[in-house]
Amino acid sequence: MQYQDGFLISRHSRDIGDRTELVFWVQTPSGPAKLLVHGEKPVFFVAQDSASEAERLLTNAAISFTQKTLTLKNFDYKPVAGFYFSxxxxxxxxARELLVEGIDALESDVRLADRYLMERFICGGLTFAxxxxxxxxxxxxxxxxxxASDYTTLLSRVSLDIECSEKGVLYSIGLDSDVDSRVIxxxxxxxxxxxxxxxxxxxxxxxxxxxxxxxFEAYDPDVVVGWSVVDxxxxxxxxxxxxxxxxLRLGRGNxxxxxxxxxxxxxxxxxxxGRVVIDGIDGLKSATYSFRSWSLESVSQNMFGEGKAIDNPYDRMDSINRMFREDKVALATxxxxxxxxVNRIFQETHLMEYLIQRSRLTGIELDRIGGSVAAFTNLYLPRLHRAGFVAPTLASENWIASPGGYVMDSKPGLYDSVLVLDFKSLYPSIIRTFLIDPLGLIEGLHTPDESETVPGFRGGIFHREKHFLPSLIENxxxxxDEAKRQGEKAFSQAIKIIMNSFYGVLGSSGCRFFDHRLASSITMRGHEIMKMTRELxxxxxxxxxxxxxxxxxxxxGKQYSNDDADAIGNALVxxxxxxxxxxxxDEYQISSALEIEYETHYQKFLMPTIRGQDTGSKKxxxxxVDKDGERRIVYKGLETVRTDWTPLAQEFQQTLYQRVFDGEDIEEYVRNTVEDTLHGHNHDKLIYRKRLRRKLSDYEKNVPPHVKAARKADLRNxxxxxxxxxxxxxxxxxxITVNGAEPLEALESPYDYQHYVDKQLKPIxxxxxxxxxxxxxxxAMPQLGLF
Incomplete structure (x- = not known):
């Protein structure tokens, strides 16, 4: 048999009669291939002192299995037996039978296809025969x-979208790909x-x-993309x-x-x-993109300055129905x-490249949304097995919260020349430096010689040699760093997101490796580092x-030029x-991976107070920033970057802050904005847009304005x-009208202009x-005349 390379597109596992079948679809240099693996045995592990009882229970339940004594241990340092099934x-x-009797079936939730891949360290690329x-x-x-192999490839893609009646009857299906674009x-x-x-x-x-x-049979794409394309x-x-x-025979092989x-x-x-379906919204969110609105029209306008003119769902439906009756070519267009x-968005954001690189780094599926825990498990579990351990069962009932990130009480004020110094990937660098690791914790707690361990927090102790996570992060x-030097933005972004997710995984009760001593040893060390850095x-x-x-x-303390501020920042670093x-x-006999960087010089800087108080705000x-000919104001956590404030408030903040920072007069601007608002000149800027995160019927007490508006809208519908x-x-x-919140699509009452002055302009x-x-x-008082 001759080996060849492929890139994994989809994975499936199922039972065929009395044995298992794994199906891996891959794209190879010579086209798509379907790989079949038969007879892989599902396995889980039981502590040796419970193995006899487990054997009795499964025998009584008439479940066939094979038991093997193994050299592996659980996290309590007890030997385990392997239970294998056909x-x-x-x-x-x-596993269900044992759980009822209180016996842990360790790793029983690991899917067979995932185990096959991870135990071979296959992440995206593979070599097969x-x-x-x-x-x-x-x-x-x-x-x-x-x-495993390092093979990667480009994947063919089609963007799919349907048009239909309000009752869901299909009118047309659009398909856009490099090889064919058409509408049926x-x-x-x-x-x-x-x-x-x-x-x-x-x-x-x-x-x-x-x-x-x-x-689909004729053009055979690897990837199907769209906007809300699944749901x-x-x-x-x-x-x-x-x-x-x-x-619907849309899979490969019909x-x-x-x-x-x-x-x-x-x-x-x-x-x-044989194919993978990727929703553009979910994909962009996984790559940490954020937009005020996730409608295709809004994202397209944001990225390209173009979209579709009809955004109201009922205007859109009426227009689609009209085109279907009167101008089907226009509907097809x-x-x-x-x-x-959608294809342009994928192209512009390099989203497909990001998802491929994420799969190459972690082994998770291309269409996996989130997946931080799965990525960590894929990378860590096979290494843990080779160190002689099996993973613990997910157990959230004993969950203990760990402290969050360090946040200092701010000193409110309007400042000249403020520098920002950032620790480069602080939590990953803490993991690297202080050797924080699930296996390291277990081994550290069982090592009496303090010279072989590094202390953590809340009782955490980490072995100096027996660990994997620090080296994983270092790699x-x-x-x-290499990806950044080569200008590979998608690869660099994928690595950054994965690396920074490791702390969140260890601090999540949804991860089998969660231990509050792990997460606390990261965050509390971060507190210590930030406080000491402030003192320095x-x-x-x-x-x-x-x-x-x-x-x-x-x-x-005073205004500095960019060059002088840069010199101070670099000296501090x-x-x-x-x-x-x-x-x-000197203190721990460990090498520091901590690296603080000089990030920004703000020529003017505002640290506001908490609204209605004298105390400084946080976040x-x-x-x-005024550098290299670029002059811009950076906002963090303020109304301009929040989706629950109106365009009026956001525009007002941007202009007001720019005038204050530049030392310009602001009195006339404030007064004119108030008067224009009160006289109804800013209607298009008074729209609130907010998400309903629950069912409408779930809002019972303290019903917020956007829920009242939604109920009025559906009452009219x-x-x-x-x-x-x-x-x-x-x-x-x-x-907001004189009769409270009303939906834009069913507006009946006059605007409450004073509300916008009091609740949108004044707080800004x-x-x-x-x-x-x-x-x-x-x-804000009106200008008084002379007579």
């Missing part, structure tokens, strides 16, 4: 042997159809779905296929699509064997535009006005890093015979005006 269903049932059988459009390999449209073929060769005309919905099946497009496609009594509802039925999952926009750190800075004669997790804000290197060597500030839009959450746009102004000796209430 099928996944037998393993699942056995097997008996080849040519199939239509792909090669099937049986009796496969596989191992229900309708009679027009006489001038040759002018729109990119439209396939079909007589009815059944033929539309058949056309979709044919398109809207595929959910409806599956429903309409069932109605038309046709299988395999059927499989739909699964989550336990709460509010989210669904689509499986297309509209449909395809959605597909093109990622080096890979990120203030010993140099400068004032620390704020500190937050890994950032320290230093007031230089050199002093602090040298001090920590020497201190950690809220604004600063003016009900009267008009429309579907109710807000019962299960979503976004609502509303304004009160955050900065007192620092220049002015009061909003005085400036």
């Amino acid at each position: 099928t996944i269903s037998a393993s699942t049932r056995a 097997g008996e080849a059988v040519q199939r239509k459009g792909y090669i099937e390999y049986r009796n496969v042997k596989a191992k 449209m229900v309708g009679d073929t027009p006489a001038n159809a040759d002018e729109t060769p990119w439209i396939d005309w079909v007589p009815n919905e059944l033929e539309l779905l058949k056309g979709l099946n044919s398109w 809207f497009d595929f959910r409806l496609l599956v429903k309409r296929a069932a109605f038309n009594q046709i299988d 395999e059927k699509a499989h739909w699964r509802d989550s336990s709460n039925s509010r989210q669904g999952f689509i499986t297309l064997p 509209y449909n395809l535009q959605d597909c093109v926009l 990622l750190w080096q890979a990120r 800075i203030e010993a140099q004669g400068y004032e620390v006005i704020y500190g937050d997790t890994d950032s320290t804000f230093v007031s230089l 050199e002093h602090i890093n040298a001090w920590w290197t020497k201190h950690l060597t 809220r500030y604004a600063g003016l 009900e009267k008009l015979g429309r579907s109710l839009q807000y019962q299960h959450g979503g976004w609502i746009e509303y304004v 102004a009160d955050g900065i005006l007192p620092f220049i000796g002015k009061r909003f209430d005085e400036l």
Whole structure:
């Protein structure tokens, strides 16, 4: 058998008769391949002192298994036995039987396909060999042997979007890819159809779905993308296929699509064997993108300055219905535009490259949303096994919270020349420096010789030699530095997110390796480092006005040029890093991976008070950066960067702060903004937009304004015979009227302009005006004439 490379697209496991089957679809240099592995045995582990009882229980339950004595131990240092099963269903049932009797089936929740891959350290790329059988459009390999490789490849992609009636009847399906872009449209073929060769005309919905099946068979994409593509497009496609009594055969090898509802039925999952489906919204969120609104129109406008003109759902529905009746070519154009926009977003953000690199680093699926715990497990579990241990069972009932990140009480004021010094990846560097690690904790607690351990917090003790996480982070750190040097932004971002997630994983009760001594030894060490760093800075004669997790804000006491401020910042960095290197060597005999960097010089800086108090706020500030010809104000935690404030408040804050920072007069601007608002000149800026995070019926006490607006909107929808839009959450746009909150789509009362002055303009102004000796209430008074 000859070995060849492939990149993993999808993984599945199932029982076939009395044995298991693993199916791995991969993309190879010669095209797609289906890898079959038969007879892998599911396994879990039981403490040796409970093995006899477990054996008796499973025998009585008539579950077939094989037990093996192993050299592995659990985290209590007790030897364990392995229980092996011929099928996944037998393993699942056995674990359930033991759980009822209070016996831990360690690692019983690890999926068979995941275990096969992780134990071979396969992360995305693999090398495989097997008996080849040519199939239509792909090669099937049986009796496969596989191992890890660094192979990667580009994956073909199609953007999919549907248009339908308000009752969910399909009108058209848009598909945009590098090899073919078209719309399949229900309708009679027009006489001038040759002018729109990119439209396939079909007589009815059944033929539309058949056309979709044919398109996937013909063009065979690796990845399907879209906007809410799973919970809207595929959910409806599956429903309409069932109605038309046709299988959606969108998987490779003409395999059927499989739909699964989550336990709460509010989210669904689509499986297309041999392909992966990625929702643009979820993908961007996993890459830490953030937008005021996640509608395709809003994100497109934000990124490209273009989108679609109709954003109200009922205006959009009316327009789509009209186009379907009167101008189907226009509807097809509209449909395809959605597909093109999604592909442009993926292209602009390098999202696909990011997801591929994330998979290469951690082994998690391309479409896995979040996945920090899974990524950590994939990387850590096989190393743990080779060290002679099995992982503990998830046990959240004894969960003890760990302290959060360090946040210093701020010193409110309007400052000249403030420097920001940041510790580079503080928590990962603490893990590296102080050797914090799940295995290291277990080994450290069982090591009596203090010279072989490093102390943590809350009883945590870490072995100096027996650990994996510090070296894992060091390798990622080096890979990120190299990626940054090579300009590989997607790779660098993937590494950063993964590396920074490790603390969150260890501090999460949803992770099997959670131990409060681990998380506390990270955060409490962070507190210690930040406090000591503040002392080092203030010993140099400068004032620390704020500190937050890994950032320290230093007031230089007067205005400095950029060059002079840079010199001070670089000198402080050199002093602090040298001090920590020497201190950690002398105190703990460990090498420091701590590295503070000089980040920013703010020529003007505002640290506001908590609204209505004299106490300084936290995680809220604004600063003016003026360097290399670029002049900008950076906002953190203020109204400008928050989605629950109106455009009026945001525009007012940006202009007001710019004028204060530049020393310009602000009195006329404040007064004019108030008067314009009171006279109704700012209607388009008075819209609140807020998300309903629960079902509408769940809001019973203290009903907030956006919920009242949503209820009014759906009351009107009900009267008009429309579907109710807000019962299960979503976004609502509303304004405050003299009769309270009213939805923008069902506005009945006059605006309450005074509300916007008191609740939107005044709080903004009160955050900065007192620092220049002015009061909003005085400036907002109307100008008195002479007579």
